[in-house]
């Protein structure tokens with residue numbers, strides 16, 4: 001079975017995001033970029049399925065500008081067998097991303113697609129579900145455990161009420177939650193090997209995908225600041241302050 | 249004019265509190281009508297509750313055995329069908345809505361707005377990005393159905409109406425897939441208030457140190473009548489179950505009182521509590537970032553402070 005993994009590059013989760021003064025976006029110049037943490041988890045899961053013999057090939061795919069290659073090489077360094085770079089200078093919205101992935105699915109015929117449950121830049125959390133709908137296949141979102149046997153996946157999902165277990169027929173789309181696994185670090189030998197692994201590039205325009213970028217982000221603002229509070233010296237003072245606020 | 253369809257979230261025959269908040273967001277669009285759709289195997293009780301929400305003009309029900317559990321692959325085709333004639337389809341931004349809404353939007357061939365927090369006009373909204381560090385104004389295409397998930401922490405619950413809106417069964421022609429099957433829901437039964445709607449929340453972090461130690465968080469919460477939350481680190485370490493996680497990838501909450509105990513205040517955690525009324529931080533590290541957002545801060549060892557607090561509470 002082949003596994004297709006979405007591997008997006010985003011602003012690193014440790015970066016303190018600054019909104020541009022003119023409200024046109026956030027500052028990305030000179031800011032550290034990394035793999036979306038949920039996508040590293042997706043790749044890790046695919047690699048484990050490869051190592052345990054469930055999968056025989058792991059293909060990562062990313063949509064992004066010309067310089068995305070280095071990021072995809074990291075994914076190859078982590079252990080993916082092959083990478084696909086869909087070149088687009090503009091960031092795409094989830095519906096477009098889902099349509100692009102559907103094209104890749106038609107070409108690659110994977111038995112399983114693993115994406116992150118959300119990308120920590122736009123925090124949309126939509127692509128996996130949209131892809132599953134367009135592909136007319138099952139989705140198992142927010143996965144914290146994935147077991148594959150007999151052409152089916154049993155997936156434990158982190159939902160508000162607790163843990164939900166569902167069973168889906170393959171092929172299917174799974175989106176990862178944080179507790180699915182802990183991604184490995186990239187080893188030097190991995191980086192060396194990655195250099196010779198195949199990285200295919202294709203222009204987004206060449207895929208014949210209708211754009212689903214229907215939303216216009218017209219203005220960015222920093223969130224309202226909470227005013228700095230006061231320090232209390234002990235429990236008794238804290239209780240008094242809470243009583244004064246009418247909270248106790 | 250707008251006409252909005254709100255998809256009800258429910259569990260065990262009860263309407264989830266997130267639905268009333270979603271109705272509030274729908275009313276902010278100033279539509280001609282807000283209607284609620286209940287997809288269930290036995291929708292009557294849920295529909296009756298939804299019909300009592302202020303601002304709801306009609307409740308539609310689809311009773312099908314397949315709707316016994318909220319599986320996106322089953323619900324989305326029905327929602328896409330039911331969406332005809334509506335300008336907007338709103339779902340709560342809970343794990344239910346986040347799972348279903350994008351699937352329904354894709355079936356309709358439209359974009360989806362995630363975590364709608366403000367309404368500027370029928371097609372202009374605000375929503376958070378970058379873990380809430382940027383608030384973006386989003387314009388949706390007026391030629392398309394707007395499918396959105398509503399950030400429940402940003403909206404009050406719609407009140408109770410004097411009367412009840414009419415409830416009608418909706419006939420839908422939708423072929424439903426069999427490729428997705430519910431197995432089980434594992435939930436820790438608790439008599440404590442629900443984390444997402446509680447007025448008071450006490451949360452513990454890695455500083456609490458162990459599952460056993462977490463008992464002092466539960467005890468304090470019980471004394472205050474509060475729900476219990478946790479940081480990701482506390483959940484990852486197994487101190488408490490996943491549904492207690494507060495933050496960017498956990499629950500986004502807006503209690504009147506939030507107490508963060510042994511939590512450093514990472515950006516991903518703070519995203520979940522930005523709308524809290526009063527934030528209290530108890531941490532032994534005076535430099536912890538949680539103190540930058542806390543209304544009331546207390547530096548010290550939680551194992552010493554909590555017993556003192558309980559005593560002071562009487």
Ligand SMILES: Cc1cc2nc3c(=O)[nH]c(=O)nc-3n(C[C@H](O)[C@H](O)[C@H](O)COP(=O)(O)OP(=O)(O)OC[C@H]3O[C@@H](n4cnc5c(N)ncnc54)[C@H](O)[C@@H]3O)c2cc1C
Pocket residue numbers: 013037038120452453454455456478479480481482493494495496497498499509510511512513514515516517520530531532533536548549550551
């Ligand atoms: C993609 C992504 C998503 C994430 N989503 C979330 C999320 O949804 N929610 C979330 O919470 N985190 C999330 N995180 C993790 C987040 O970055 C932090 O790692 C996490 O919040 C830290 O939890 P903590 O504050 O409990 O632990 P720590 O940062 O380790 O802090 C523990 C605190 O306890 C204090 N302490 C220790 N002992 C005592 C004592 N005896 N008395 C008093 N204080 C004490 C310490 O001073 C310290 O400040 C996410 C991270 C990533 C990368």
